[in-house]
Amino acid sequence: MILVIDDDVAVCESAVLSLEMSGLPAGFRVGFQAARDLLPQAGLVFLDITMPGTSGIQALEEIRKNFPSLPVVMFTGVADLNTAVACMKMGAVDYLVKPVEPEDLCASALEHLPAKKGQPGCPRPFDKQLMDNLLREYDPARFASDADPEAGALADWLARRFSDIDCSLQKAAQELGINTTYLSRMVARQWRMPFRQLVNTLRLAYFIQLVLREKSDKTPLEGLGREAGWANRSTFYGAVKYHTGLTPSELIAIIS
Structure with missing residues (x-):
């Protein structure tokens, strides 16, 4: 499952809809506090940087510590090169600037979601x-x-x-x-x-x-x-x- 974490419900719902329209199973949680229970089930995380409470940077640190093999894609409404570089150095696999187009979101998901043979919901290979x-x-x-x-x-x-x-x-x-x-x-x-x-x-x-x-x-x-x-x-x-x-x-x- 792809887990979307953001403090904006509309962003979460839009991202999940785009992913599911591509055949990618996805869910969301509003804020990192509510998302912790789903991390063990996630195959990929889309994580907002600017959130109240636990920030995206703090959340990324925690994920890297407790789930080192779980890929995390950061997204934010502010394009800042220094923040992007910092996130990548901390272990993020990608960095997207909102608003994220559905094609870009799903392309990132397809690139970074670990492949599992027979995984339900994975799109049929293009032939x-x-x-x-x-x-x-x-x-x-x-x-x-x-x-x-x-x-x-x-x-x-x-x-x-x-x-x-x-x-x-x-x-x-x-x-x-x-x-x-x-x-x-x-x-x-x-x-x-x-x-x-x-x-x-x-x-x-x-x-x-x-x-x-x-x-x-x-x-x-x-x-x-x-x-x-x-x-x-x-x-x-x-x-x-x-x-x-x-x-x-x-x-x-x-x-x-």
């Missing part, structure tokens, strides 16, 4: 069958035609704009003249995932198509990622890892 399903359901060229009539305008917009660097829920709502809340619910109802995850799913399908066209022989991986719509290496690698459990290089090995 060619899953790749074929992805290309069939989220091929950008056919995406709009496969959507329900209610979501047709949005599907058409996404099929044209998913690879834009600034593709966002707010942008879609503005250009389509639809309220963002209504649009978000439409995406969840039609495709059963958040808007950003849907965009990255389309980008992943397109990235795979680019690789299958053997463009990878001429274009560096990051170049293919930018062509698919990811602004930088971090978002590219994070999204691919989130959706497949693999790095882009590992994914290409399966594709080819």
Whole structure:
């Protein structure tokens, strides 16, 4: 189980939802005092730094002392290099700055959660069958035609704009003249995932198509990622890892 520890209930619930949508079993506790009883059951901990009572730094020290093999990912609302370095020196395996995108959260979890053979809840390894399903359901060229009539305008917009660097829920709502809340619910109802995850799913399908066209022989991986719509290496690698459990290089090995 992945244990999320934060003093903000909304942050905890959002993180757990993102993890569970990726097939990763997760739970949370508000504050470290309430989390101590779950530490023996945890396979990975996401730990907030700034909490009342026992701080994240103090909690990390205690975890390292009592559970030295338990990986801990620190997250905080303040990007501070000195704090990040200090946490890593104390034994944290990663350091994320809130708000953490679901893809980045799950990519970190997949990277640091110890693998256990037959562990329930672990995502199915990405293989060619899953790749074929992805290309069939989220091929950008056919995406709009496969959507329900209610979501047709949005599907058409996404099929044209998913690879834009600034593709966002707010942008879609503005250009389509639809309220963002209504649009978000439409995406969840039609495709059963958040808007950003849907965009990255389309980008992943397109990235795979680019690789299958053997463009990878001429274009560096990051170049293919930018062509698919990811602004930088971090978002590219994070999204691919989130959706497949693999790095882009590992994914290409399966594709080819």
